[in-house]
Amino acid sequence: MRIAIPIFDGFTALDAVGPYEVLSRLPGAEVLFVAEQVGLKRTDTGMLSLQATHALDRLPHPDVLVAPGGPGVRGLLDDEALLGWIRAAHERSTWTTSVCTGSLLLAAAGVLNGQPASGHWLEMETLRRLGAQPTQARVVRAGKLITAAGVSAGIDMGLTLAALIADEQTAMAIQLAIEYDPQPPFHSGSPASAPADVLARVREAAARRARGGA
Amino acid sequence: MRIAIPIFDGFTALDAVGPYEVLSRLPGAEVLFVAEQVGLKRTDTGMLSLQATHALDRLPHPDVLVAPGGPGVRGLLDDEALLGWIRAAHERSTWTTSVCTGSLLLAAAGVLNGQPASGHWLEMETLRRLGAQPTQARVVRAGKLITAAGVSAGIDMGLTLAALIADEQTAMAIQLAIEYDPQPPFHSGSPASAPADVLARVREAAARRARGGA
Numbered sequence: 001m002r003i004a005i006p007i008f009d010g011f012t013a014l015d016a017v018g019p020y021e022v023l024s025r026l027p028g029a030e031v032l033f034v035a036e037q038v039g040l041k042r043t044d045t046g047m048l049s050l051q052a053t054h055a056l057d058r059l060p061h062p063d064v065l066v067a068p069g070g071p072g073v074r075g076l077l078d079d080e081a082l083l084g085w086i087r088a089a090h091e092r093s094t095w096t097t098s099v100c101t102g103s104l105l106l107a108a109a110g111v112l113n114g115q116p117a118s119g120h121w122l123e124m125e126t127l128r129r130l131g132a133q134p135t136q137a138r139v140v141r142a143g144k145l146i147t148a149a150g151v152s153a154g155i156d157m158g159l160t161l162a163a164l165i166a167d168e169q170t171a172m173a174i175q176l177a178i179e180y181d182p183q184p185p186f187h188s189g190s191p192a193s194a195p196a197d198v199l200a201r202v203r204e205a206a207a208r209r210a211r212g213g214a
Numbered sequence: 215m216r217i218a219i220p221i222f223d224g225f226t227a228l229d230a231v232g233p234y235e236v237l238s239r240l241p242g243a244e245v246l247f248v249a250e251q252v253g254l255k256r257t258d259t260g261m262l263s264l265q266a267t268h269a270l271d272r273l274p275h276p277d278v279l280v281a282p283g284g285p286g287v288r289g290l291l292d293d294e295a296l297l298g299w300i301r302a303a304h305e306r307s308t309w310t311t312s313v314c315t316g317s318l319l320l321a322a323a324g325v326l327n328g329q330p331a332s333g334h335w336l337e338m339e340t341l342r343r344l345g346a347q348p349t350q351a352r353v354v355r356a357g358k359l360i361t362a363a364g365v366s367a368g369i370d371m372g373l374t375l376a377a378l379i380a381d382e383q384t385a386m387a388i389q390l391a392i393e394y395d396p397q398p399p400f401h402s403g404s405p406a407s408a409p410a411d412v413l414a415r416v417r418e419a420a421a422r423r424a425r426g427g428a
Contacts, residue, residue: 014235014392017262021228021365024259031261040265045238047245048231049265051254100393121393138397150393151235152369160399172402172412173419178228179314179335179364181403182396183352185374188386189395198386205387 001029001165004062004089006082006105007041007052010072014151015099016050019066022158025174026166034059036081044070056085061092064161068154069101069120071209076105077130083109095161097146099154106147107132115142120150121191122206152189155180215243215379218276218303220296220319221255221266224286228365229313230264233280236372239388240380248273250295258284270299275306278379282368283315283334285423290319291344297323309375311360313368320361321346329356334364335405336420366403369394 003023005016016033024031035041035052042049065086076082086109090096098106103119106112107130117132117140124134139157140147148157159180163171188194194202217237219230230247238245249255249266256263281300290296300323304310312320317333320326321344331346331354338348353371354361362371373394377385402408408416 012235013231017227017231020262021226024261031259033262045245047238048234048247049267051263051265053263138395139399149395150391152392152394152396155366156397156399163399168400169412169415172400172408173415175398175400175402176405176408176412176416177364177419178366179403180366180396180398181352181363181407182366182394182398183370184389184394184396185353185370185377186382186386186389188389189393191390193395194386194390198383198390201383201387202390205391 001026001064002059002062003029003031003064003066004034004059005031005066005068006034006056007050007068008035008072008076008082009042010044010070010075011041011068012070012100012151013043013048013050015068015070015102015154018152018154019099019158019161021178022155022162022174023064023066025177026162026170032059032062044072056081060085060088062089063093064095064165065089065093065097067098067102067105069099069104073101073104077108087111093144095144095146095164097157097161099148099157100150103127103132103147104130112145115145116140117142117145117147118149119147215240215278216273216276217243217245217278217280218248218273219245219280219282220248220270221264221282222249222286222290222296223256224258224284224289225255225282226284226314226365227257227262227264229282229284229316229368232366232368233313233372233375235392236369236376236388237278237280239391240376240384246273246276258286270295274299274302276303277307278309279303279307279311281312281316281319283313283318287315287318291322301325307358309358309360309378311371311375313362313371314364317341317346317361318344326359329359330354331356331359331361332363333361
C-alpha cells in the first residue's frame, strides 16, 4: 500500500501531516512525500520545510493519493507536470483524496468534474469554477474520491480513509494512539460557528492576501 | 516573539506541526525548528523528515519553548545538550510547553518537579518517575508551564497558548483559518472513550515496542 503525498513550495504543513500521521500507522502502509523534484519544500509560512523523497515520475501509480493544499496551490493550477501526474495516478488509484485547497488541484486536473467535493471554506467558489460541486462538509466521499475541508480536516479524513483501507477497529486504534480526543478551547472552527467579528476578520485577511497585501 | 520547537530523530511529526500550524499564524511570531545540529530530522515512522534550521546554541532564550514527543524521547532523557538547553531556556521563557511525551523531556530537564503535567496516556507513569504530577487532562497549565496530552492535543494546546500570547479573538481567527471544527468519525480518542478491545490492542502494541519488537 503506497500512499503518495505531493508537496510543493507554499503548501500548508498540517494539510499533509494530519493524514500522514494517521495513514503512516496503517499496517503495511508506506507514505511517500513526492514532488516534481526531490528536496526540501517550504511551507506557506516560510518557517518550516519538509523533505520530498521521491520524484513524481518515480511513483506514477500510488495506491492512494493525498493532495494537500495551501497558498502555493494557486501557482499550480496550470502546472501540467503535477496535474498530469494527478490525472494518471487517479486512473489507477484505489483512493484519490485531498485536504483543504488540495481539492483545487484535483479539480484542475479534471478528476472532480461534476463531483461533490469539499475544501477550505474560503475557496468553495474557486472549486465550483474548476468544475466540482462544492459541498461544505468535513469529509465528502464520491466513489473513490474523498475530499476534506480546511487544514485540520485531514485528520478526520485520514481516520475515515484508514477504516476504508483496513477496518474500523484499526482506525480506532490509530485514533487512540494519536489521542485524537479534540477539545478546542473555542467554538470558532467553521464559518457557521465562528462569531461574526471573527468571520469578518478572517475574510478581510484573505481578501488582503488575494490583493497581494501582507 | 520567538517560538522554538526542538526536533530530533524519532520525534512525532504532528506533535510539532500541530502547535506550529497555530502559533506561526500569530501576528509577529516566528517559529524556529531547532536541534543540536541543523539539518533533517527523521520522524518516528522513518517516512518523513523536517528541517531543523537553527542550532540550539544559536537560540538560547526563545520566548516560547514547545517540546514535541515521540519514541525518540527515550534516548534523550539523559542528553545534557538538549536538557541543559531546555533548563536554561525555561529560566527566561515566557511560556514553556510540551506535547505528548515532550513533557518527559521537560521533566528530565527538571522543570516539572512537583508540577501537574499532561502527556501521552501511555507514559503517565514515566512522567511520575521523572518528578512531575501526572494529570490526565487535554491541556494542563501550571504557571508558565503548559503541557498537552498525546500527539493531536498540540492543536488544542496551541490555541490555548495563542489566546494567552495574543487574545481570544486572535486565537478564534486562527481556529477558523485552519478550520478546526473536529469531527472524528469514531469515539476512540482517549483511554476513557475507546472500546476495551481497542484499548487492549494499543496497550499490547506499546508493550511489544517497549520489549524491542516491531
